[in-house]
Amino acid sequence: MNRIESPAAGTANLQLRQVGKPLVRTDSPTKVYGTAVYAGDLTMPGMLCAAVLHSDRASALLRHVDTSRAEALAGVHCVLTAADLPPSQGVMTDMPGQTGGLTKNTKQPILAKDRVRFCGEPIALVAAENAAIAEQALRLIDIEYEDLDGIYDPFDALAPGAPIIFGDDNVVASYKVRKGDIEKGFAEADFIVENTFTTQYQEQAFLEPEAALAWVDEHEVLNIRSSTQVVEHYRAVADAIGLPHNRVRLRAEFVGGGFGGKEVMTIEVWLALLALASRRPVQLVQPRERSFLSHGPRHPFTMTHRTGVSGDGKITALQIKLTSDAGAYAKLSPYILLYATVGATGPYRVDNLHIDSVSAATNNLPACAFRGFGTMQANLACEGQMEEIAKLLGMDSMEVRRRNFIHTGDANVTGQIIRSAVWSDQCATQALATLGERPTDTQTTRIGHGVACYQQSYGRIRWMKDSSEAWVGVEMDGTVIVRSAVTDIGAGQSSALAQITGEILGVPMDQVVVYFGDGAVTPLAGTSTASRALYMSGNATKMAASQVRKNLLSCVAGYFGVKIEQLDMCDSQVFIIDDPQRSIALKDCVKLCAAEGVHRHNLAIFRAPTSEGIDPETGQGEVFPDFTYGAHAAQVAVDIETGEVKVLKSIGAHDVGQAINLRAVEGQVEGSALMGQGFALCEELILKQGRLQTGSLSEYLIPTSEDVPEIKAIVLESRSGLGPFGAKGIGEPVYAPVAASIANAVADAIGVHIFELPITPEKVIKALREKESTK
């Protein structure tokens, strides 16, 4: 099925046989035949069903929680509230994974005790014979609330005298960047442009709601099989309930979409408690409406840019204020704010810069990780501001960008020198060119073109001191196994490891088996988050495979009496490069190794570059391993009578360093185009006094097949990344510019910028009316 024939595909990869080619992913057949197993598909004898009672108040004291009626219901095995929990300080909600650095160790109560801080906070857990009984039991739990004043706006939360939800002042995190001489920069400016941009809550809306199964096995090990991005949550589960780490085993199944929503612990700790209390296997599959309450959506941001520019479009000074709504608990908000801070100037060099960013606690849903992790919100403001500057100066906005692009060797926001290629210009130029000619306006429609560039990190924050391990081995029959605890969340994480290993060992990738996602038996790999899975696990796997290759070739070199450099591997054969007729089958080569006592496997660890943090006063320091650059361009048609925006073309062009699987890379670009379109135009979690108004897929609208524009992915390969074969991370980067390009296209179409996402028909009509009235 994996024909390697198209010379057009991955033309940069002349010496590579598999890497870079659009091969069939190893996980494709099982998903298409319906045999792939997800956490909710698992069953065990005697398995109970769980259900969770979530608070329906945003800010209240829990006067009384009475579970006696629920416990008396036939078929109910156990009901747990905060009173039944071990005396831990809650469950860790800080940066998870395979990290050696210090984190902030933020925590959240496993179940609310005495007080609820957001509408949806979990209060009680039930395990029962079946789901219907569990649901019935939830309705029999009596709760007496005493409502408290709540805060539902981050600016209110930061105002003097506000009720305190978090710490001493509701400040979950704040950062400062002080660079250059801002006074001088503004003094040198010919114009000053100031605008405020806002973004909304966005829900991950993965198709598979949270699901997991937990049980205690015959070795008194607590097992959890879960839909998660993070195998290392076994540690947080163990710490939360007071078990040693080696008594909790977490295995991640195929994940039906994560997008960050399955990064911080969701349901695993609840199931662990129920399994321990009931001594039975317990499964929970969150109903969709409760899934909306169980992870954490994208943070709403308010972003003000005050930009000084010279008459020729050069930025002389930039002052940025960022405020995000963290909701009721910290979760990953401090880090997300940091990403937004570092991403606030986009892919531009700004020498005179002030940034003040703050994340404030409210009684809203706690927001958390979502593809882009703050960078894409910050980028929206930056790229909208580029258009406004260009409009003021009467310049082409691409020309303004060109005069300010950061280049390899320049220092970014935090003073980190960019080492890899920066192909922003090439990407944007190609994306825009691919939009082609504009269709002509009709009486009621206006056509617009928009572009946006970005800078998005891949890999973890350096002081997390990230690492990933992988094991590669060859069986006696010449077949190959990879072991890595990487989670496979749908982007081809496990398949990529097969493709890399196949390349190194000269074995077709579909003959490589990847055991993934098991915290007990596969070497720990860290999270599938932060666009790091391929970068980190790809490198570790390549290192392990390369060592195995070396071991195998050393045996063959002795056998043939040649040097290792004279040998190559392909089609499960080892052969002499200058005399390919002299070859040995991989399975025979393995026997040589076995006879000589040479390792046929290797365990490797890849360590990311580290740093010790940033200066708190200036924000200067090395924050990320590296960055990805690219652009997205959109063509839209705006109906000026109805305000409806239709995206006609959506083109992503990105320097991915090196594609590992070209088809998988294109799939990421295409998927991000539609997800970003949803963020730009229609998706919004609406909260009223903290209560979710759009908590289902019929109220929270994501784009459907009928909204799909012409989507195209343009893949450029600088081979300058830190990943295997020079790859850069792409999962988040390709998403970073999409919404901004659409917002800019709408502005181009109607001649007025809409600063508040999503760009709904109402906002378009309002903007058009305001434009008319100011004429």
Added chain:
Amino acid sequence: MTDKETQMITEKRVDIQVNGQACEITVPAWRTLLEVLRELGHKEVKCGCEKGDCGACAVLLDGKVVDSCLTLAWNAAGRSVTTVQGLGGPDNAHPLQTAFIEHGSAQCGYCTPGMIMAAKALLDDIPEPSLKDIKRGLSGNLCRCTGYTRIFSAIQAAAETLRQQETTS
């Protein structure tokens, strides 16, 4: 009414053909086809919302595509259900499945079984669908990963394969 009479009204024995295999089950009136299929072991029928918003649970009922979460098991009595596993497997893949694999149309894969069944119903109705027909045919099936483009191209390729099979047979 006595308890016994109540039970007689709320539970019923129904015969359903699933992927050609006869299944006899006793179910109460309120249970959905989705729940029953999954209880029978057909875990390839996915649950995404339980209210007909997402299409992950789509199956064919007497050849027509339905959301099994909106179909009561009683209403499937005496009828034939086809899931993605009934459509084909590694040894007898349906052209739609082959095309989904070759085009890279599955990412996380959770929407894929329902998506393929919606596509099957579409091609049964319209053997030569336009892009617009395909978009309409899939409008009840959400996908969050792919942007749908590779799903569209797979369906177009499968339609072509099926037409060729038609002309050669």
